[in-house]
Amino acid sequence: MQAMVLNQLGCPLVWTELPDRSPAPGEIRIQVSACAVCRTDLHVVDGDLPDPVLPIIPGHEIVGRIDALGDGVEGLRLGERVGIPWLGHSCGVCPYCTGGRENLCDHPLFTGYTRDGGFATSAIADARYAFPLGEAGSDVSLAPLLCAGLIGWRSLVMAGEGQRIGLYGFGAAAHIVAQVARWQGRSVFAFTRPGDTTTQNFARTLGVAWAGGSDEPPPELLDAAIIYATAGDLVPTALKALRKGGRVVCAGIHMSEIASFPYDLLWEERQIMSVANLTRQDGLDFLGLAPKIGIVTHTNPYRLDQANEALSDLRAGRFEGAAVLVP
Numbered sequence: 001m002q003a004m005v006l007n008q009l010g011c012p013l014v015w016t017e018l019p020d021r022s023p024a025p026g027e028i029r030i031q032v033s034a035c036a037v038c039r040t041d042l043h044v045v046d047g048d049l050p051d052p053v054l055p056i057i058p059g060h061e062i063v064g065r066i067d068a069l070g071d072g073v074e075g076l077r078l079g080e081r082v083g084i085p086w087l088g089h090s091c092g093v094c095p096y097c098t099g100g101r102e103n104l105c106d107h108p109l110f111t112g113y114t115r116d117g118g119f120a121t122s123a124i125a126d127a128r129y130a131f132p133l134g135e136a137g138s139d140v141s142l143a144p145l146l147c148a149g150l151i152g153w154r155s156l157v158m159a160g161e162g163q164r165i166g167l168y169g170f171g172a173a174a175h176i177v178a179q180v181a182r183w184q185g186r187s188v189f190a191f192t193r194p195g196d197t198t199t200q201n202f203a204r205t206l207g208v209a210w211a212g213g214s215d216e217p218p219p220e221l222l223d224a225a226i227i228y229a230t231a232g233d234l235v236p237t238a239l240k241a242l243r244k245g246g247r248v249v250c251a252g253i254h255m256s257e258i259a260s261f262p263y264d265l266l267w268e269e270r271q272i273m274s275v276a277n278l279t280r281q282d283g284l285d286f287l288g289l290a291p292k293i294g295i296v297t298h299t300n301p302y303r304l305d306q307a308n309e310a311l312s313d314l315r316a317g318r319f320e321g322a323a324v325l326v327p
Contacts (some may be wrong), residue, residue, distance in 0.1 A: 001017075001018050001019070001021070001122040002015065002018070002120065002121050002304070002327070003016050003018055003057045003116075003120035003121070004016070004119040004304060004305070004307040004308075004325075005055050005056070005057055006045055006052075006055060006056050006057075007054065008054070009046070010045070010046060010047055013058070013119065013311075015305055020122065021122070022070075023068050023069065023070035023073075023124055024124075025070045025072045026070055026071075026072050026073060026126060026127055027070040027124055027125060027126060027127060028066050028069055028070065028073060028076060028082075028124070028125055028127045028130055029066070029067055029068035029122060029123070029124050030062070030064035030066050030067065030084070030125065030130075031064050031065055031121065032118050032122060033064045033065065033139040033326070033327070034063045034064075034139040034140045034142070034143040034324050034326055035059040035061055035063070035117070035118035035119055035143060035324065036143035036144040036147065036172070036299075036322050036323065036324045036325075037059070037302075037307070037310045037311060037314055037322065037323040038060065038061055038148065038172070039171070039172075039230070039252070039314065040060070040086065040112075040252075040253050040254070041058045041059065041060070041112060042311060042314060042315055043253065043254045044056070044058055044113050045058065048254045049113065049254060051114075053113070053114045056112065056114075056117070057112065057116040057117050057119050057120050057123075058119050058307075059111070059112045059117035059118035059120070060084070060088070060110070060112040060113070060147055061083075061086075061144060061145075061146035061147045061322075062083065062084035062111070062118030062125075063081065063083050063133065063143045064081070064084075064118075064123065064139075065080065065081050065082075066078055066080050066130075067079075069127075070127070075127075076130060076132070080132060081135065081139075082130040082131060082133060083142065083143075083145070083146045083287070084111055084118065084125045084131075084146065085129060085150055085278060085283060086110055086112075086113075086146075086150075086151070086277060087102070087105075087110060087111070087129060087277045087279075088108075088111035088115050088125060088126055089108060089109035089115065089126045090105035090107075090108050090128075091106065091107040091108070094107060102279050102280070103276055103277035103278055103279045103282075104277070109126075110277075111125070111129075118325075119304065119307050119325060120327070121304070128280070131146075131280075131283045131284070131287055133287065134291075139326075140326060141296075141299060142297075143297075143299070143324050144172050144299065144321070144324065145176070145286070145295070147173075148171075148172035148176055149287075149290065149295070150282055150283055150286055150287075151251055151278060152173040152174070152176050152177035152180070152228075153282060153285070153286040154251075154275050154278055155173075155177070155226045155228075155251035155275045156177050156180060156181060156226065157282075158247075158249050158273055158275060159223075159225075159226055159247060159249050160223065162222070162223020162224045162247075163185075164187050164189065164218075164220060164224075165187070165188050165189065165222065165223065165226065166188075166189040166190075166225035166241055167188060167189070167190050167191065167228065168214055168225060168228060168234050168238055169191070169192075169227065169228035169230075169234075170190045170191070170192050170199050170203050170211075170228075171321075171322075172322035173228045173251065174226075174228050175202070175203075175206060175298060175320070175321055176295055176297065177226065178203065178206045178208055179206060179293060179295050179296070180289075180293055180295070182206070182207045182208075183293045188207070188209060189208065189209060189210045189211075189219075190204075190208045190210070190211040190212075191213065191216075192211065192212070192213060193213065193214065194214060194215045196213070198320070199211075200212060202320045214234060214237060215237075217241060218241050221241065222238075222241050222242050222243065223242075223243060223246055224242070224247045224248070225238035225241060225242060225247075225249070226249045226251050227248065227249070227251060227252070227255075228252060229252070230254055231255070232255045232256040232257050232258035233256075233259040235259070235261070235272060236258075236259055236260075236261035236265055239261065239265040244268040244269065244270070245268065245269045245270065247270070247271040247272075248270070248271065248272045248273070249273050249274070250272065250273065250274045250275065251274075251275045253276075297321060297322060298321025298322065299321055299322050299323070299324045300321060301324050301326050303325070303326060304325050304326065304327045306325070310323040310325060
């Protein structure tokens with residue numbers, strides 16, 4: 001197998017030939033056909049997240065077909081197309097797992113961070129965290145659903161049932177969530193970097209009610225705001241845009257320090273929440289609903305050996321939608 005491997009934090013990934021691996025009991029091996037590139041991959045490569053396992057193969061939005069089954073695997077078959085998400089393993093015995101909150105597991109493994117991921121031609125995965133994808137849609141178009149879509153879905157559910165939803169940072173996750181929220185009959189307000197008219201125009205093509213810079217107030221108060229950007233100073237900005245009783249959901253795994261703000265912004269029962277990982281039920285709910293919604297992912301394919309270029313382009317904001325590596 002071939003892989004793009006992170007050997008040292010802050011350094012480019014290295015094209016590496018590795019021996020083929022066999023799945024252990026409870027695991028599967030898939031031949032990777034597409035792996036989307038997520039901002040969390042940047043946080044892993046840049047060392048923003050603590051204690052990664054090195055060397056590591058990044059990538060956690062994986063689509064591929066099963067070519068080997070470990071002992072004890074049930075409900076999956078050879079040749080089946082599956083998706084592998086960020087949360088790659090949970091212990092099943094801690095209070096969070098037994099309480100239905102496996103996304104907060106005390107002893108988790110994360111794909112592309114603490115277990116090898118999908119920037120490769122082949123990947124090993126916990127069979128419990130492999131989602132059947134069926135045959136509709138291309139591998140490239142489905143890949144962003146495995147994190148941008150899943151985390152976007154969880155953040156939208158946590159935002160509540162309000163009609164006016166603000167999305168701060170209009171990248172891979174927001175462009176999917178905007179389509180889901182519009183399908184639900186909600187009004188979406190897209191906030192981009194100040195002056196980024198290209199992304200604002202892109203948001204308008206997806207039917208948002210309004211698009212503008214994050215330094216602009218929305219034309220009406222929001223019921224909820226979801227922050228996908230990593231800038232902590234957007235938290236008080238989003239609070240200012242909320243109605244009484246509104247909610248700010250921070251959807252990223254990493255965020256810069258949150259700027260101080262007066263209590264008046266939080267008063268009147270406004271809330272700040274964070275999203276951590278996902279549950280298998282999130283995957284089943286969202287991936288079952290996605291074909292009905294007719295989500296169109298905007299993708300930018302790169303060859304596997306162009307992973308460093310894809311990461312660089314993501315960091316610089318050189319494309320709309322999601323980058324996807326294709327072995």
